[in-house]
Amino acid sequence: MGRHSCCYKQKLRKGLWSPEEDEKLLNYITKHGHGCWSSVPKLAGIYIYIYISLIIYTLHSTLLHLILYACLPGLQRCGKSCRLRWINYLRPDLKRGAFSQHEENLIIELHSLLGNRWSQIAAQLPGRTDNEIKNLWNSCLKKKLKQRGIDPNTHKPLSHPNDIHPISDSSKPHQPYPPDSHDLFLHHKSYNSDMLACFSFHHFNYPTTTTTTTSSSSLCFNNNIPTSTSPSPSSTTMLHSILPTTVNPTLTLQSNNPHHPLPNTIPHLVDNQALAWENNKDLPDDIKWSDYLNTPFFLGNQMLQTSPSIYATATEVKPETGFLVDDSCTTTTSWHHTHPQLFQPSSDIYSKDVHRFSMAFGQTL
DNA sequence: AAGGGCGGCAACCGCCGAAAA
DNA sequence: CTTTTCGGCGGTTGCCGCCCT
Numbered sequence: 001m002g003r004h005s006c007c008y009k010q011k012l013r014k015g016l017w018s019p020e021e022d023e024k025l026l027n028y029i030t031k032h033g034h035g036c037w038s039s040v041p042k043l044a045g046i047y048i049y050i051y052i053s054l055i056i057y058t059l060h061s062t063l064l065h066l067i068l069y070a071c072l073p074g075l076q077r078c079g080k081s082c083r084l085r086w087i088n089y090l091r092p093d094l095k096r097g098a099f100s101q102h103e104e105n106l107i108i109e110l111h112s113l114l115g116n117r118w119s120q121i122a123a124q125l126p127g128r129t130d131n132e133i134k135n136l137w138n139s140c141l142k143k144k145l146k147q148r149g150i151d152p153n154t155h156k157p158l159s160h161p162n163d164i165h166p167i168s169d170s171s172k173p174h175q176p177y178p179p180d181s182h183d184l185f186l187h188h189k190s191y192n193s194d195m196l197a198c199f200s201f202h203h204f205n206y207p208t209t210t211t212t213t214t215s216s217s218s219l220c221f222n223n224n225i226p227t228s229t230s231p232s233p234s235s236t237t238m239l240h241s242i243l244p245t246t247v248n249p250t251l252t253l254q255s256n257n258p259h260h261p262l263p264n265t266i267p268h269l270v271d272n273q274a275l276a277w278e279n280n281k282d283l284p285d286d287i288k289w290s291d292y293l294n295t296p297f298f299l300g301n302q303m304l305q306t307s308p309s310i311y312a313t314a315t316e317v318k319p320e321t322g323f324l325v326d327d328s329c330t331t332t333t334s335w336h337h338t339h340p341q342l343f344q345p346s347s348d349i350y351s352k353d354v355h356r357f358s359m360a361f362g363q364t365l
Numbered sequence: 366a367a368g369g370g371c372g373g374c375a376a377c378c379g380c381c382g383a384a385a386a
Numbered sequence: 387c388t389t390t391t392c393g394g395c396g397g398t399t400g401c402c403g404c405c406c407t
């Protein structure tokens with residue numbers, strides 16, 4: 001059960017793909033789509049067979065048909081292998097090439113939140129595959145973090161230079177950091193499981209190449225808001241988070257100020273297209289989150305009063321990834337330069353603001 | 366020039382959950 | 387409801403090329 005029958009079939013090729021195999025697979029999928037992967041290897045060959053046999057048909061030669069069928073057996077690969085080859089190599093939308101510093105920092109940040117969920121990390125990096133990211137992490141990024149004195153499994157400073165966590169730890173997604181005196185961690189018990197699942201924050205030091213110890217903060221929201229109870233909004237913006245889909249990872253912000261509706265452009269700031277958006281430079285230059293956010297919001301059917309603490313945190317929402325805040329890594333440098341109003345100094349005040357922010361939610365709900 | 370070590374990378378393996386039969 | 391098939395995922399392996407001795 002659960003086993004691929006193709007794995008046991010004999011005479012299937014394994015190992016590196018030849019250019020001819022690539023061409024067969026590419027031609028077939030480009031023209032017909034992959035459909036059911038298990039039938040792709042057969043069909044990729046059959047279509048070539050049909051095409052050539054039409055030519056031979058004109059020659060009325062049964063013998064030639066037999067010879068052709070014997071010589072064109074299709075792709076001698078299992079469907080799973082075809083799928084992998086397409087996804088990791090042949091897909092036309094792959095970026096290829098070396099990872100940029102921006103991408104590396106983003107992967108590190110995402111890994112601190114998601115653990116080894118490579119597919120979810122890859123979803124935040126257009127044109128990159130989970131396999132590629134996994135390889136980069138195992139061969140390069142883990143070492144870089146260790147050199148900076150950071151445990152790549154926990155993203156915390158290593159207590160000892162050779163302090164490495166067991167391999168088994170890395171196979172599991174990271175749980176939210178336990179509260180202690182060093183990390184800021186808030187995990188809100190659900191006031192109402194339908195309204196607010198939880199939101200949590202952590203705050204830890206991230207030594208960088210430029211400074212030995214720099215503040216870095218991440219901010220996550222998990223919110224379950226039934227839209228049926230929401231007032232009809234003047235505009236509604238769903239901020240997509242990068243968190244697992246086991247919880248509804250969205251926060252609904254609804255402006256009740258008709259003069260300051262939440263713009264439709266906000267999703268583009270925070271969803272998966274952020275990188276593409278950045279690459280295309282197709283950005284409005286005058287985005288001011290404070291303008292958008294500096295207005296009362298409805299959270300569910302409750303009005304969330306304006307509060308300095310909300311603005312302090314809301315304006316630090318990192319556009320590229322939704323609910324990440326990182327004021328030390330270079331991932332945000334370009335934004336900081338082009339949109340300095342998006343980023344407030346964090347340091348100590350950040351912790352207090354996050355606290356107040358969470359309390360505001362609690363009181364409102 | 367030979368060969369050993371190492372890193373990067375492509376691809377396989379095995380498991381899981383969902384869907385189909 | 388059970389069994390089978392399939393797609394997806396993460397861990398791991400092994401090949402290949404580069405570098406050093």
